[in-house]
Structures are given as structure tokens and as C-alpha cells.
Amino acid sequence: MSLVNGTISTASSFHLAGIPGLEAFHIWFAAPLTAMYIVTLIGNCTLLLAIxxxxxxxxxxxxxxxxLSFSDLVLSSSILPKMLANFWGNDGEISFSACFFQMYLLHVFAGVESGILTAMAFDRCVAVCNPLRYSTIVTHPLIAxxxxxxxxxxxxxxxxxxLLAMRLPFCNRHxxxxxCEHIAVVKLSCADxxxxxxxxxVTTLxxxxxxxxxIGASYALIFRAIMHLPRKDRFKVFSTCIAHVIVMSFFFIPIFSSLAMHRFQNTIPPYVHILVANAYLLLPPVANPLTYGVNMAEIRQGVRQMFLKAKSRLLLCG
Known part of the structure; x- marks a missing residue:
């Protein structure tokens, strides 16, 4: 909607600014973002197929x-195609329905990602603290x-x-x-x-x-269990948690950095907020498959077997 002569008039779309203050550099952001999206698609699809x-x-x-890989694919695919269209071709128009759908998807799957990372901490806690009962506690039905x-x-x-955002009257569409981040959209409203x-x-916090x-409780139990092990075995046991710790860092550090920045929003340029918000949504989908592929030997072996099978089928077909 737009404001015309003091009244609210309907419009069919919003316009995404991209990164305000850095519009001249949009084309420079486009190439690395495209590469990130390609890596995200290849990495997560490969991981899913291997598993x-x-x-x-x-x-x-x-x-x-x-x-986690499925969540990463949905999260990045809900944001990056439209962002790339804007940065490559200056196409920032997005319909009202598409904007609210994008808003819903990105917040839902950011929440899913947080929940899955928490479940992974529980999984590592059981594996380290009670390894003999791991297979009876952590079962496929439980994980599902x-x-x-x-x-x-x-x-x-x-x-x-x-739903609360959709009911608002909008006086600005820029x-x-x-x-379509939630607070950036609702700030365009004429209403309270x-x-x-x-x-x-409140829901985010x-x-x-x-x-x-x-997660903190899980790792407290993990560290307590590790400290009871012989010194030579401690790193070997904790190494099973390293991939999870790295993945959590890529996700939670930018989120809480973004929340902290809102307390100083009058002193920090808007483009810094937007870059950090992009980081917690776009970096994990790129980093997660690479992190698990590098740190987990069974995944590397599974990927290798998958490609060998694919190569054998191609040779047979040829």
C-alpha cells in the first residue's frame, strides 16, 4: 500500500532496497552470493544423497x-534467488503474498535450524556421557x-x-x-x-x-564426562563434537550480534545490520556441508561411495 493525499491506497507489491547505503556495490555482492548459492545447493544436495x-x-x-541440510536448502532458497535478481538485474519488486511467504519461510526454518542444533547437542551428550546405551536411547523414531x-x-x-504483520495497513512499500525481514516490513506500516x-x-529471545x-547444559555434561577420562583420550572424544561446535558458531554468533546491534541502531550504519542479518541466514547453509564433510570421516566415505557408484553406472550405460 502507499500513502496518497493522506489516505492509504492499495498496491500489489513491495520494493526491496537491497543493502541501503551500498547500492553502488550490489553488483560486487552478486558474484560471491551466486557462488555461495551454488556451493549451498551442491553441498547440501550431495550430503542428502550420500546419507x-x-x-x-x-x-x-x-x-x-x-x-539440517534440508533446512539449509529451504532457508537459502527462500532468500537468495530474489536477492540475486535484485543485485544482478536491479529487480527489487516482490509481491505482497511472496514477501509474506518469504518472511514466514525464513523465520520458520531459522527456528528449525536452531532446534536441530539443540537436538545435535543432545545426541553428542548421550554419545559421550552414556555411550553404551546410545543405540537404545537415540533411536530413529526418536530423531524423527x-x-x-x-x-x-x-x-x-x-x-x-x-498474521499480525499481514493485517497491518502499509503507507510505504520500500x-x-x-x-522480507519481519521488523523491516512492519516498520512500513501506518499503524501501531x-x-x-x-x-x-519475545519469541526470538x-x-x-x-x-x-x-545446548549449554548438554556441553556442561559433555565436559564433565571428558574430564573424567584419561588425558590422552580427552581430545579424541571431544573431536566428535567439533563439527557441531563450528556449525553452532556460524549460526548463533551472527544472530546474537544482530540482536545486540539493535540496542545501538542509532550509532551503527543500517547496512551493517543488514550484512549481519544476511550472515546468519546465508553462511550456515554454505558452511554446514563443508564442515561435516571435512570433520566426519564416515560422511566423506559415504560421499566417495556415492560418486563411485554413479561412475560405475555411467560406465555400464556407456
Whole structure:
């Protein structure tokens, strides 16, 4: 909607500004973002195919990795195609329905990612603290239920946020962001957005705090168990957690950096906020498959077997 002669008139779309203040550099951002998206698609699709085809990867831990890869694919694909169209071709127009759908998807799957990372901490905690009972505690049905719970939690908690945003009247259609981020959209409204901003902040902090508390408790138990091991075995045991720690860092550090920046929004340039927001949504989908591929020998072996099988089929067909 747009404001004409003091009244609200309807419009069919919003306009995404990209990165305000750095518009002249959009074309320079386009090339690395395209490369990131290609790496995201190849890396996560390869990981999913390897886990599906390699029998050695049909374990609960790798089922969680597959959930994370699927979440990464949805998260990046909900944002990057439109962002690239804007940066490459200056096409920032996005329909109202597409904008709200993008907003819903990105917040849901950011929540799913947080939940899956929490479940991975639980998995590592059981593997380190109670290895003899790991196979009886962490089962395929349990992991499937956890994945469903993560999706349901995110979907139902984000739905009111999106519905509250959709009911607002908008006096401006120029979104000062590179994607339809919730607060950037609702700030365009002519109405009071206190409820919208408080609901978004409370849900983010509540679920973020819950997940971080669960992860912190899991790693406290892990460190306590490791300290009871002989010194020579400590790093070997903790090395099974390194990939998870790296992946968590790529996700949670930019999120809480972005939240902290909102306290100093009058002193920090807007483009810094937007770059950090892009980082926590776009870096994990690129980094996660590379991190697990480098740090987990079974995944490397599964990928190798998948390519060898594909090569054999091609030779037979030829």
C-alpha cells in the first residue's frame, strides 16, 4: 500500500532496497552470493544423497545432519534467488503474498535450524556421557519425532507473527533490506506496531534462550564426562563434537550480534545490520556441508561411495 493525499491506497507489491547505503556495490555482492548459492545447493544436495544411499550413514546422528541440510536448502532458497535478481538485474519488486511467504519461510526454518542444533547437542551428550546405551536411547523414531517437533514449534510460533504483520495497513512499500525481514516490513506500516515488534522479540529471545540453555547444559555434561577420562583420550572424544561446535558458531554468533546491534541502531550504519542479518541466514547453509564433510570421516566415505557408484553406472550405460 502507499500513502496518497493522506489516505492509504492499495498496491500489489513491495520494493526491496537491497543493502541501503551500498547500492553502488550490489553488483560486487552478486558474484560471491551466486557462488555461495551454488556451493549451498551442491553441498547440501550431495550430503542428502550420500546419507540416503550409503548404508553406513543410516544412523540417527546422520539423520539429524540430513534435517539440517534440508533446512539449509529451504532457508537459502527462500532468500537468495530474489536477492540475486535484485543485485544482478536491479529487480527489487516482490509481491505482497511472496514477501509474506518469504518472511514466514525464513523465520520458520531459522527456528528449525536452531532446534536441530539443540537436538545435535543432545545426541553428542548421550554419545559421550552414556555411550553404551546410545543405540537404545537415540533411536530413529526418536530423531524423527524430534525433527517433527522442531518443525511444528517453529511453524506455530512464527504463524501469529506473520498474521499480525499481514493485517497491518502499509503507507510505504520500500523495504530497507535485502529480503522480507519481519521488523523491516512492519516498520512500513501506518499503524501501531508495538505488538508486532514485541511478539517477534519475545519469541526470538524465548526460543533462543531455551535452545542455548539446552545446548549449554548438554556441553556442561559433555565436559564433565571428558574430564573424567584419561588425558590422552580427552581430545579424541571431544573431536566428535567439533563439527557441531563450528556449525553452532556460524549460526548463533551472527544472530546474537544482530540482536545486540539493535540496542545501538542509532550509532551503527543500517547496512551493517543488514550484512549481519544476511550472515546468519546465508553462511550456515554454505558452511554446514563443508564442515561435516571435512570433520566426519564416515560422511566423506559415504560421499566417495556415492560418486563411485554413479561412475560405475555411467560406465555400464556407456
Amino acid at each position: 540416503r544411499t550409503a548404508l553406513s550413514l543410516h544412523k540417527p546422528m546422520y539423520l539429524l545432519v540430513s534435517f 519425532n524430534i525433527g517433527g517437533a522442531c518443525l511444528a514449534r517453529a511453524a506455530f510460533s512464527v504463524l501469529p507473527q506473520s 523495504i530497507a533490506h535485502s529480503f 506496531i508495538t505488538l508486532n515488534s514485541r511478539y517477534g522479540l 524465548t526460543f533462543g534462550a531455551m535452545d542455548l540453555a539446552a
